[in-house]
Amino acid sequence: MKQQRWLPWVFLAPTIAGMGIFTLIPIVASIVLAFFHWDIISAPEFVGFANFAEVAQSPTVQVSFLNTILFVVVAVALQLGIALGLAVLVTEKLPNWLRSFFRSALFFPLVLSAASVSIFMKYLFNEKFGVVNWLLSLLNIPSVPWLTSPTGSAAVIVLVYVWQNFGFSFLLFLGGLASIPTETYEAASLDGATGWRKLVQITLPLLSPTTLVASVMAIISALQVFDQPYVLTGGGPGDSTRTAVMVIFETAFQRLEFGQASALGVILTIIIMLITAAQFRLSKRFVFYQ
Amino acid sequence: MASKVGAVGDITRRAALGALGVGVVGVTAASWPRLTAADIPGRGDNSLSIVIQGTKADAAAREKLVADFNKVHPEIKVKVQAIQSVDWKDFFVKLLTMVAAGQSPDLVYVATEGTQLFAERLAEPLDRFVQRDASVLQEYFDDVHPSLVEAMMYKGSLYQLPLDWNAANMYFNTSALKKAGLELPPADWSHLDFRNMLSSMKQANGSDFTPYYWTNRLFGGVVPWLYINDTSFLKETKASGGRWLWDGFYKNDPSSKMRAGGSLWESPNALDSRVEESFDFLRGLVKDGLGVRPEEGGGNSLVGLFASGRIGSTPAGGYWVEGLHEAGMKEDEFDVSFFPKWRTQRHQFGTAGYAIMKTAKDKDAAWEFVKWAASKPAMEVAFALPTTTPTRRSMVNEALYSGKGPKHWKVFYDTLDKFPSTGPIPAPPEQAAVETALIKNVSLAVSGDQAQLKNAMKSLERDLDLALGRN
Numbered sequence: 001m002k003q004q005r006w007l008p009w010v011f012l013a014p015t016i017a018g019m020g021i022f023t024l025i026p027i028v029a030s031i032v033l034a035f036f037h038w039d040i041i042s043a044p045e046f047v048g049f050a051n052f053a054e055v056a057q058s059p060t061v062q063v064s065f066l067n068t069i070l071f072v073v074v075a076v077a078l079q080l081g082i083a084l085g086l087a088v089l090v091t092e093k094l095p096n097w098l099r100s101f102f103r104s105a106l107f108f109p110l111v112l113s114a115a116s117v118s119i120f121m122k123y124l125f126n127e128k129f130g131v132v133n134w135l136l137s138l139l140n141i142p143s144v145p146w147l148t149s150p151t152g153s154a155a156v157i158v159l160v161y162v163w164q165n166f167g168f169s170f171l172l173f174l175g176g177l178a179s180i181p182t183e184t185y186e187a188a189s190l191d192g193a194t195g196w197r198k199l200v201q202i203t204l205p206l207l208s209p210t211t212l213v214a215s216v217m218a219i220i221s222a223l224q225v226f227d228q229p230y231v232l233t234g235g236g237p238g239d240s241t242r243t244a245v246m247v248i249f250e251t252a253f254q255r256l257e258f259g260q261a262s263a264l265g266v267i268l269t270i271i272i273m274l275i276t277a278a279q280f281r282l283s284k285r286f287v288f289y290q
Numbered sequence: 291m292a293s294k295v296g297a298v299g300d301i302t303r304r305a306a307l308g309a310l311g312v313g314v315v316g317v318t319a320a321s322w323p324r325l326t327a328a329d330i331p332g333r334g335d336n337s338l339s340i341v342i343q344g345t346k347a348d349a350a351a352r353e354k355l356v357a358d359f360n361k362v363h364p365e366i367k368v369k370v371q372a373i374q375s376v377d378w379k380d381f382f383v384k385l386l387t388m389v390a391a392g393q394s395p396d397l398v399y400v401a402t403e404g405t406q407l408f409a410e411r412l413a414e415p416l417d418r419f420v421q422r423d424a425s426v427l428q429e430y431f432d433d434v435h436p437s438l439v440e441a442m443m444y445k446g447s448l449y450q451l452p453l454d455w456n457a458a459n460m461y462f463n464t465s466a467l468k469k470a471g472l473e474l475p476p477a478d479w480s481h482l483d484f485r486n487m488l489s490s491m492k493q494a495n496g497s498d499f500t501p502y503y504w505t506n507r508l509f510g511g512v513v514p515w516l517y518i519n520d521t522s523f524l525k526e527t528k529a530s531g532g533r534w535l536w537d538g539f540y541k542n543d544p545s546s547k548m549r550a551g552g553s554l555w556e557s558p559n560a561l562d563s564r565v566e567e568s569f570d571f572l573r574g575l576v577k578d579g580l581g582v583r584p585e586e587g588g589g590n591s592l593v594g595l596f597a598s599g600r601i602g603s604t605p606a607g608g609y610w611v612e613g614l615h616e617a618g619m620k621e622d623e624f625d626v627s628f629f630p631k632w633r634t635q636r637h638q639f640g641t642a643g644y645a646i647m648k649t650a651k652d653k654d655a656a657w658e659f660v661k662w663a664a665s666k667p668a669m670e671v672a673f674a675l676p677t678t679t680p681t682r683r684s685m686v687n688e689a690l691y692s693g694k695g696p697k698h699w700k701v702f703y704d705t706l707d708k709f710p711s712t713g714p715i716p717a718p719p720e721q722a723a724v725e726t727a728l729i730k731n732v733s734l735a736v737s738g739d740q741a742q743l744k745n746a747m748k749s750l751e752r753d754l755d756l757a758l759g760r761n
Contacts, residue, residue, distance in 0.1 A: 040387075122587075128503075235730060238746070
């Protein structure tokens with residue numbers, strides 16, 4: 001047995017090496033770079049906390065981080081709400097074969113490239129030539145400037161994002177629902193509980209560990225939204241759909257301020273960590289384990 | 291069957307691990323060229339590596355060009371690599387990443403959008419090469435309009451020989467004009483004539499018809515409307531220098547005295563009253579349903595809509611001709627005119643050519659390719675179809691547009707000849723950030739009321755200040 005102590009490390013080595021090269025080194029490099037001015041071509045120059053001060057004062061950065069928080073609130077609420085609702089419906093009402101079909105169909109958008117989906121949606125939501133406005137015109141509803149007005153573009157981005165991502169939360173909820181013992185429902189039925197009371201008093205509390213995992217993952221993902229606003233609106237009109245990661249991208253690759261972009265990345269990482277920590281702390285009150 | 295299963299079961303764990311190890315080593319060895327990126331064209335040998343914007347097919351299409359070059363210079367190996375990108379901004383981002391990774395090419399095909407970025411940071415001035423080979427190049431300069439050459443100058447030095455270019459001209463769908471009882475406008479038409487034409491087209495065509503479609507970007511968006519109003523969103527000045535070129539190659543050109551060392555855009559100009567006036571004109575078109583609220587994106591996506599008769603007019607360059615032809619438009623179904631006049635009739639153009647990188651391994655070899663690419667035989671191979679406008683006046687002829695149209699194809703080169711003040715895309719070294727600042731405020735400016743327009747102009751001024759690194 002003693003001779004085989006090294007064996008687990010052999011199997012772990014590729015993963016550790018991959019994590020080191022592709023995750024840890026970039027993280028450390030990014031933190032270090034946040035304290036330098038670097039334009040990709042000239043030599044980096046140490047500037048202390050100047051990058052953090054610079055980005056904190058930028059109105060575009062402030063607006064984009066606020067946009068991101070608003071996006072997270074709306075998109076995650078919709079994503080989890082729709083996913084939970086559909087998971088409950090599918091579990092309750094449908095036969096197995098139809099449940100399998102919906103499981104695949106609802107998960108399918110997640111495997112598509114977000115950029116491709118967004119390009120496709122851009123055509124659908126075009127104000128003059130898009131299918132969506134054409135359908136609305138059949139109902140005598142006037143043309144909506146979906147991608148060229150602040151409200152319309154924000155709505156489309158949330159819609160496209162939620163459509164593409166709720167499948168993952170849906171699968172998590174399906175798994176969570178399957179793990180709730182049927183005896184609990186049977187006992188509640190014997191006590192005369194209605195479907196609504198079973199949902200509120202049994203399903204939701206017993207699903208809370210799954211909800212915690214789903215919400216943590218959904219919030220982390222939504223905080224990093226990039227593809228949909230980048231392709232659909234480019235962050236416009238104005239800054240109305242500009243998100244934190246878009247500003248990081250623009251700061252690095254359009255303004256060539258890699259130090260400031262790294263500082264923004266560090267700030268976003270800290271925000272994500274704080275929100276996640278808060279979720280786990282709050283979970284002690286709201287999450288119930290059987 | 292049992293014996294076979296037994297045979298597999300007889301393999302020891304040590305043997306299995308050994309086999310796995312051998313497999314891993316084998317796969318690693320086989321993919322070594324990919325892992326070390328040695329399979330990238332031009333890597334690991336002394337080839338002249340050229341990067342262009344486009345697809346792998348675009349790189350393959352240049353094989354004939356490379357083959358012809360090798361007939362003249364068999365000693366210079368050439369490899370062409372295409373970088374696929376949404377637009378020039380995206381292309382420069384990818385290229386800069388290559389440069390940062392230590393994989394700088396020798397030559398890059400760069401448009402006006404990137405000329406000053408390259409000139410300031412990456413490219414080698416061509417002055418000494420051009421002066422050395424002046425006798426060979428005189429024929430090229432005689433055939434190319436000086437405005438195009440001046441657009442490739444930065445602070446008195448020349449960085450590229452322009453090979454293809456396009457101005458923002460106005461395309462019309464002739465069937466939409468006919469329905470409205472209109473003719474192609476005269477050369478000296480005004481922006482108010484344009485507005486009246488849009489109104490007539492709107493009345494005569496169906497509800498799903500759009501009189502004017504424009505996109506929100508640096509070329510062909512709001513800028514032509516600023517140029518004809520004798521202004522721009524950046525203050526434009528001219529760098530000193532460049533006399534070595536104008537007094538030498540263009541000494542007989544009547545406009546050579548007004549030429550200098552290239553344009554400079556160093557400060558914002560969004561609060562100029564004429565800028566607001568131009569934006570307000572476009573706002574009026576949007577408000578009255580004559581033009582769309584502009585979206586981001588290139589004009590290529592519009593080809594199908596224009597060809598199907600759902601768009602009446604749009605700004606585009608000669609690059610649109612082949613696309614419309616391939617979309618099934620006959621040569622008399624579309625036509626092109628100058629951009630309308632306001633205070634001036636100054637047009638906007640963009641041009642492109644090869645830039646030699648400062649890091650090029652063999653700059654003399656790179657120059658030989660640049661010089662050869664600017665020769666007429668090479669340009670005839672490179673620009674055989676009207677997918678763009680060649681910079682040589684002699685090539686913009688009836689043969690290029692034969693069977694494809696438009697009827698008034700002469701408009702393309704006349705834009706330079708008849709309007710000598712026609713100017714390049716306002717693209718300082720900070721072009722990407724400047725374009726982002728412009729795009730993000732245009733749609734706000736033209737989509738609301740006067741107060742929103744004024745706020746958008748203030749926001750544009752502030753964003754441009756930031757983009758230009760002035761605060």
